[in-house]
Amino acid sequence: MTLLRTPTALLGFAILFALALVALLAPLLFPADPLSIAGPALLRPFQDASLPLGTDRLGRDVLAELVHGARTSLLVGLAAAATSIIIGSVVGTLAGFLGGILDEVLMRVTDAFQTVPGFLLALAFVSVVGPSLPVVVFAIALGAWTGPARVARAEVLSIRERDYVAGARAIGMHPLKIAFREVLPNALPPVLALSSVIVAAAVLTEAALSFLGLGDPNRITWGGMIAEGRTILRFAPYLSIIPGIALVLTVLGVYLAGEGVVEASAARKVRA
Amino acid sequence: MPLLAVSGLTKRYRRGDTLVSAADDVSFTIEPAETLALVGPSGSGKSTIARLVTRLIEPDAGTILLEGTNLRALKPSALRAMRGRLQIVFQDPLAALNPRATVGRVIEDPLKIHTRFSRGERRSRVASLLERVRLDPALASRPIHEISGGQRQRVAIARALASSPTLIVLDEAVSALDVSVRAEILQLLKRIQRETRVAYFFITHDLGVVRAMADRVAVLDGGRIVETGLASEVVSNPQSEIGKALVAAAPRLPRS
Ligand SMILES: Nc1ncnc2c1ncn2[C@@H]1O[C@H](COP(=O)(O)OP(=O)(O)OP(=O)(O)O)[C@@H](O)[C@H]1O
Ligand SMILES: [Mg+2]
Numbered sequence: 001m002t003l004l005r006t007p008t009a010l011l012g013f014a015i016l017f018a019l020a021l022v023a024l025l026a027p028l029l030f031p032a033d034p035l036s037i038a039g040p041a042l043l044r045p046f047q048d049a050s051l052p053l054g055t056d057r058l059g060r061d062v063l064a065e066l067v068h069g070a071r072t073s074l075l076v077g078l079a080a081a082a083t084s085i086i087i088g089s090v091v092g093t094l095a096g097f098l099g100g101i102l103d104e105v106l107m108r109v110t111d112a113f114q115t116v117p118g119f120l121l122a123l124a125f126v127s128v129v130g131p132s133l134p135v136v137v138f139a140i141a142l143g144a145w146t147g148p149a150r151v152a153r154a155e156v157l158s159i160r161e162r163d164y165v166a167g168a169r170a171i172g173m174h175p176l177k178i179a180f181r182e183v184l185p186n187a188l189p190p191v192l193a194l195s196s197v198i199v200a201a202a203v204l205t206e207a208a209l210s211f212l213g214l215g216d217p218n219r220i221t222w223g224g225m226i227a228e229g230r231t232i233l234r235f236a237p238y239l240s241i242i243p244g245i246a247l248v249l250t251v252l253g254v255y256l257a258g259e260g261v262v263e264a265s266a267a268r269k270v271r272a
Numbered sequence: 273m274p275l276l277a278v279s280g281l282t283k284r285y286r287r288g289d290t291l292v293s294a295a296d297d298v299s300f301t302i303e304p305a306e307t308l309a310l311v312g313p314s315g316s317g318k319s320t321i322a323r324l325v326t327r328l329i330e331p332d333a334g335t336i337l338l339e340g341t342n343l344r345a346l347k348p349s350a351l352r353a354m355r356g357r358l359q360i361v362f363q364d365p366l367a368a369l370n371p372r373a374t375v376g377r378v379i380e381d382p383l384k385i386h387t388r389f390s391r392g393e394r395r396s397r398v399a400s401l402l403e404r405v406r407l408d409p410a411l412a413s414r415p416i417h418e419i420s421g422g423q424r425q426r427v428a429i430a431r432a433l434a435s436s437p438t439l440i441v442l443d444e445a446v447s448a449l450d451v452s453v454r455a456e457i458l459q460l461l462k463r464i465q466r467e468t469r470v471a472y473f474f475i476t477h478d479l480g481v482v483r484a485m486a487d488r489v490a491v492l493d494g495g496r497i498v499e500t501g502l503a504s505e506v507v508s509n510p511q512s513e514i515g516k517a518l519v520a521a522a523p524r525l526p527r528s
Contacts, residue, residue, distance in 0.1 A: 163362045163364060163367040164367065164368055164369050164370045164371075166323070166360075167360070167362065167368050167369065168370070168381075169355075170359065171359070171382040171385060171435065172351075172353065172356060172386065173352075173381065174352070186371070186372060
């Protein structure tokens with residue numbers, strides 16, 4: 001498979017695969033409640049084999065927290081990216097295919113959303129609605145759908161001139177059906193190429209929200225762990241550094257894997 | 273009553289500061305089961321007229337009556353319903369069908385829109401339409417991008433036939449095909465016309481094809497119809513300048 005031929009893509013997929021595996025297996029690997037006390041407080045990493053990454057200020061197992069936190073990070077990252085790609089493709093397809101006033105209105109709305117930093121939007125939304133997993137997902141998507149919308153619209157503008165779209169009109173197909181069944185699927189590849197960047201940004205936004213205490217309070221998150229460690233940063237820096245490294249690795253993995261997919265599909269296009 | 277009556281059809285495109293007439297006061301009629309050919313040099317407005325007649329682009333002026341119904345006066349939903357009677361096959365078989373769709377879906381779509389057949393009935397109709405255009409019914413499950421240009425053009429014809437139209441506009445439907453495939457498709461179209469009594473509006477720049485396929489022919493130049501007549505007469509004795517030029521430029525015409 002061309003996808004795995006580049007070493008960077010291979011590395012990216014290896015990281016993601018390991019992360020996904022760990023996240024999926026978290027309840028088996030660490031069946032105990034990760035928020036319960038597992039040992040003495042502030043045990044340094046690599047001191048005790050049963051608590052390899054040490055404990056936090058309440059004596060909770062850092063590795064267990066990290067592994068359970070991976071679930072939230074990946075879940076929120078993927079769900080937010082999927083939501084923004086769906087919203088963006090629908091908006092971009094309607095704007096590009098139907099054109100006219102609707103296009104004007106939708107693109108002005110897109111502009112408006114794009115001028116506000118995504119993180120501020122997410123922050124405002126969660127502050128108003130209150131933190132919970134679906135709210136966090138939607139809040140992140142709120143700041144991320146404009147990119148997919150623009151790319152989808154540009155692609156739809158070129159596809160709607162193709163003969164097969166005229167052909168669909170010629171058999172009497174309804175315009176909305178043409179937009180979503182004939183045009184959108186063919187406009188999707190360049191939109192999906194954005195997904196790695198969006199997932200990576202979503203993971204970071206989720207961490208930032210949690211860091212500010214706006215994550216789902218019932219879940220362990222890496223951002224929350226970093227925030228907790230920050231209060232005793234000088235005394236126990238590993239409490240912030242360990243989830244920080246996990247975050248960087250995740251974003252790196254998503255990004256490298258995404259690059260690999262884009263390269264492989266470009267190579268396929270050249271050959272086809 | 274003619275099957276199709278077009279009158280005063282006009283379409284201009286802006287190019288820079290000037291207006292190009294792609295269709296200039298075009299009028300003609302097509303009778304049921306007849307083939308009217310439209311010939312003209314490249315850029316004379318043939319495709320524009322094909323798309324005007326099938327209501328894919330909006331004319332600046334003119335009327336289009338199909339079976340007495342003014343297609344320009346219909347509401348969008350009524351026009352969509354009417355489209356089953358009037359079909360079009362495009363020149364480039366590689367561009368004319370959604371590359372992601374399967375052959376079966378492409379042919380089934382007009383059946384879904386214009387008939388009340390059940391799923392099972394539609395499946396068997398798709399199979400018989402594929403047989404009618406001499407394709408293996410097993411092709412139904414294949415995606416469009418996997419089949420050849422000649423096969424795609426047969427699929428496009430099967431799709432056009434699905435809603436039992438009374439008129440099919442063929443916009444250079446065989447020009448992009450190589451010579452042997454072209455002859456097969458022309459024979460196929462002839463046979464379908466004998467069987468279904470469908471009328472063709474046959475657009476081409478090939479006078480040999482006109483002679484072989486058409487009852488009457490209209491010659492187009494710069495968006496205007498400059499000559500009309502029986503195909504045999506116009507091909508053997510053109511009156512217009514452009515008609516003469518087209519005959520002179522044609523490779524040896526097949527006798528029939
Ligand atoms: N969408 C458009 N915008 C601007 N000008 C156009 C457009 N479509 C067609 N034209 C112009 O209208 C004229 C007629 O074009 P048309 O495609 O109908 O010609 P044609 O006879 O089908 O040519 P060909 O034999 O090359 O297919 C040409 O001068 C063309 O440049
Ligand atoms: Mg043309």
